[in-house]
Amino acid sequence: MSESALSPLPDLPPPPPALLSGAALFLDFDGTLAPIADTPDGVVVDGELLDLLAQLQGALVGRLAIVSGRSIATLRSLGLGDFLLAGTHGLELAHPGKAIEGPARLPAVDEAEAAFHAFADGKPGLLVERKTISVGLHFRGAPQWAEEADDLARRIAARSGLALQLGKMLVELRPGGADKGSAVRALMEKAPMSGGTPLFIGDDVTDEEGFAAAAELGGAGILVGPPRNTAAAFSLEQVAAVRHYLSQGAVRDI
Numbered sequence: 481m482s483e484s485a486l487s488p489l490p491d492l493p494p495p496p497p498a499l500l501s502g503a504a505l506f507l508d509f510d511g512t513l514a515p516i517a518d519t520p521d522g523v524v525v526d527g528e529l530l531d532l533l534a535q536l537q538g539a540l541v542g543r544l545a546i547v548s549g550r551s552i553a554t555l556r557s558l559g560l561g562d563f564l565l566a567g568t569h570g571l572e573l574a575h576p577g578k579a580i581e582g583p584a585r586l587p588a589v590d591e592a593e594a595a596f597h598a599f600a601d602g603k604p605g606l607l608v609e610r611k612t613i614s615v616g617l618h619f620r621g622a623p624q625w626a627e628e629a630d631d632l633a634r635r636i637a638a639r640s641g642l643a644l645q646l647g648k649m650l651v652e653l654r655p656g657g658a659d660k661g662s663a664v665r666a667l668m669e670k671a672p673m674s675g676g677t678p679l680f681i682g683d684d685v686t687d688e689e690g691f692a693a694a695a696e697l698g699g700a701g702i703l704v705g706p707p708r709n710t711a712a713a714f715s716l717e718q719v720a721a722v723r724h725y726l727s728q729g730a731v732r733d734i
């Protein structure tokens with residue numbers, strides 16, 4: 481029996497509100513700011529969240545970035561265009577009102593998308609998500625296909641050179657060369673994020689590189705959700721707890 485099976489992972493402590501003071505705040509989106517929904521399109525950004533983010537952005541003198549697996553085009557279409565955005569797991573970057581910086585869509589991604597469609601056709605509940613420079617295969621609506629979806633994505637990654645990105649009930653194929661950790665490091669070198677202490681809040685495996693980069697740079701990560709092996713130092717239970725935590729920063733003079 482493995483050691484992890486014998487000893488349950490310890491609960492991480494909740495983050496002290498004082499961490500928000502002087503923070504350069506990196507926020508994951510799905511599962512952190514917005515609850516997980518059945519499908520990618522089922523997520524709505526409510527006015528309360530936008531107000532909270534705007535207040536924090538003001539209190540932190542602009543040191544707030546949303547770092548998501550979603551493409552920047554999608555984040556903007558969700559109403560998040562007034563914030564500094566890192567999209568597609570750190571591959572894309574955009575300042576409010578400015579052009580998106582990032583690689584072009586590769587032919588290999590189109591081929592992967594065709595292969596995902598061929599696999600998903602006739603299997604109700606599977607969903608292919610076409611993203612600007614990547615493609616996802618979601619099995620939240622048909623978890624019985626999880627293993628085969630994973631096998632397929634691994635095979636395509638091995639022959640195409642695309643990076644396999646695991647997510648919540650999701651496999652994704654994308655160009656390599658960046659992750660949420662590299663996004664944190666790049667953003668911390670320049671205004672508005674430089675000068676703050678990085679604090680990364682996220683729930684998914686793609687957020688682990690963000691937690692590690694924040695810790696390396698003298699800050700910390702906050703894991704949203706149950707205990708797991710993580711580079712985060714603190715945890716919050718769920719989206720509502722994240723919003724409550726952030727609201728303490730929004731009303732203080734930070």
Ligand SMILES: O=P(O)(O)OC[C@H]1O[C@H](O[C@H]2O[C@H](CO)[C@@H](O)[C@H](O)[C@H]2O)[C@H](O)[C@@H](O)[C@@H]1O
Pocket residue numbers: 508509510511512515516517518519520521522523547548549550551609611616618620647648649650652684686
């Ligand atoms: O880095 P994130 O902002 O957390 O984005 C990660 C992925 O989020 C979305 O998928 C996840 O959320 C969906 C809506 O709640 C859910 O239906 C799905 O099962 C989750 O995997 C998004 O669709 C992906 O593109 C992001 O990579």
